[in-house]
Amino acid sequence: MSKTAQLDRDAVRIGDLMIGHGLPVVVIGGENARWLRLPAAGDSPEARYDRSAQSDRSDRSDRAAGAAGKTDGETTGEMAEKAAGEARARWAGPLLVELSSAADLPAVARHADAVVIGPAWAREPGLVRAAARLGLPVILQRGVDQRGRAVTLEEWLAAADDCAAEGNEAIVLCENGGRTEPAGAASHLPPSHLSPSDLAPAPDSGPASDSASDSNSDCNSGAVLALGRAPDATAHAAFDSAFRSAPDLALMRAARERTGRPVLAALGRDGGLAGAAVAAGADGLLLDPAAPPEARAAADEAATVLAALVRPQSPRTLTEARGEIDRVDAALAVLLERRALLAARIQRLKPVGGFQGRDMERERRLVAGMARRAPRLGVRRLAPIMNAVIEAGLHAAEEERARDRDTDGM
Numbered sequence: 001m002s003k004t005a006q007l008d009r010d011a012v013r014i015g016d017l018m019i020g021h022g023l024p025v026v027v028i029g030g031e032n033a034r035w036l037r038l039p040a041a042g043d044s045p046e047a048r049y050d051r052s053a054q055s056d057r058s059d060r061s062d063r064a065a066g067a068a069g070k071t072d073g074e075t076t077g078e079m080a081e082k083a084a085g086e087a088r089a090r091w092a093g094p095l096l097v098e099l100s101s102a103a104d105l106p107a108v109a110r111h112a113d114a115v116v117i118g119p120a121w122a123r124e125p126g127l128v129r130a131a132a133r134l135g136l137p138v139i140l141q142r143g144v145d146q147r148g149r150a151v152t153l154e155e156w157l158a159a160a161d162d163c164a165a166e167g168n169e170a171i172v173l174c175e176n177g178g179r180t181e182p183a184g185a186a187s188h189l190p191p192s193h194l195s196p197s198d199l200a201p202a203p204d205s206g207p208a209s210d211s212a213s214d215s216n217s218d219c220n221s222g223a224v225l226a227l228g229r230a231p232d233a234t235a236h237a238a239f240d241s242a243f244r245s246a247p248d249l250a251l252m253r254a255a256r257e258r259t260g261r262p263v264l265a266a267l268g269r270d271g272g273l274a275g276a277a278v279a280a281g282a283d284g285l286l287l288d289p290a291a292p293p294e295a296r297a298a299a300d301e302a303a304t305v306l307a308a309l310v311r312p313q314s315p316r317t318l319t320e321a322r323g324e325i326d327r328v329d330a331a332l333a334v335l336l337e338r339r340a341l342l343a344a345r346i347q348r349l350k351p352v353g354g355f356q357g358r359d360m361e362r363e364r365r366l367v368a369g370m371a372r373r374a375p376r377l378g379v380r381r382l383a384p385i386m387n388a389v390i391e392a393g394l395h396a397a398e399e400e401r402a403r404d405r406d407t408d409g410m
């Protein structure tokens with residue numbers, strides 16, 4: 001019996017984590033689920049050391065290389081076994097393991113809850129099919145392949161079809177970034193003009209190497225053009241790097257619409273696009289194992305607050321419904337806090353502020369405006385709610401002013 005027990009293509013279960021349409025946005029790489037990238041055979045000892053140090057710094061040593069670094073005589077498969085086994089022993093929750101080669105498959109089958117196929121392999125049907133046959137959910141990443149070429153939407157979806165052809169429908173599409181369109185004037189070269197020496201890792205992607213593993217060494221970096229030959233190269237390089245390594249959210253959305261399968265946005269170590277990814281329909285956010293706490297916080301916040309606004313759900317159980325209420329309340333709290341700050345500002349701007357300067361006509365109009373967006377409550381029910389909100393804001397503002405006066409008078 002396969003571990004996936006997949007019924008429907010629009011939701012995939014990984015351990016106790018459900019990813020899909022109509023379900024809460026998941027954050028992988030944070031508290032919900034871990035992502036382990038297996039060390040590649042070509043990893044130099046320095047690269048392994050460097051990766052390990054990054055993991056240690058972020059206090060999240062899921063990145064196997066280094067922690068379970070290769071010692072002499074160890075095969076790639078043994079390395080994978082050790083790394084995946086160690087990760088499993090440290091973490092009981094959902095564990096996603098990224099292959100570095102076909103030799104890793106047995107270790108993945110033994111220890112992982114899902115197999116991750118990195119962008120380097122999306123166009124290797126043999127490996128994709130072999131991974132699908134493990135019977136685990138498959139996370140299929142799109143980005144830049146081993147030769148520095150961006151995998152197209154069609155190729156990505158063809159790889160998903162390869163998985164499905166093996167009888168595995170538990171597929172999650174993960175958009176990593178890597179543009180097919182050139183971003184800067186100097187990069188109007190067809191991909192076939194590229195040689196490995198034209199490629200450089202993105203700034204945060206660790207030591208440069210033309211090995212397959214290193215061109216895929218960071219979730220979100222991919223390989224970018226080093227525009228070293230053009231005169232305006234330096235000016236464009238930083239922009240190009242950021243642009244090319246960011247997930248293509250329009251493409252992610254298209255993949256979701258075309259296939260009905262759940263999609264993830266790979267954010268790398270930067271939470272900056274978390275909100276945009278959620279708004280674009282991501283069912284989950286994938287963070288690099290070495291992402292700093294701020295990136296994880298940004299991803300969690302987008303998956304909670306923003307998702308409550310842009311991703312209405314239809315929960316079926318009491319637990320699901322309460323989870324959704326918690327997210328809506330989180331969004332309300334953020335907005336109530338912002339409203340109270342604005343109301344306090346207004347009290348300072350008005351000739352007469354506070355309760356003394358209360359403007360009942362303005363309050364009546366704002367309730368009427370809100371009732372159009374909240375027809376279930378209507379004016380009659382909203383009026384007392386907003387009266388309480390407004391009075392709470394005025395009380396907080398008056399207390400703050402009194403404190404300020406005391407401080408000034410001292």
Ligand SMILES: C=C(O[C@@H]1C=C(C(=O)O)C=C[C@H]1O)C(=O)O
Pocket residue numbers: 342343346347350357358359360362363366389390393
């Ligand atoms: C903020 C103001 O002061 C008071 C508080 C209001 C509010 O919190 O929305 C509205 C009207 C006033 O009674 C204002 O005049 O706009």
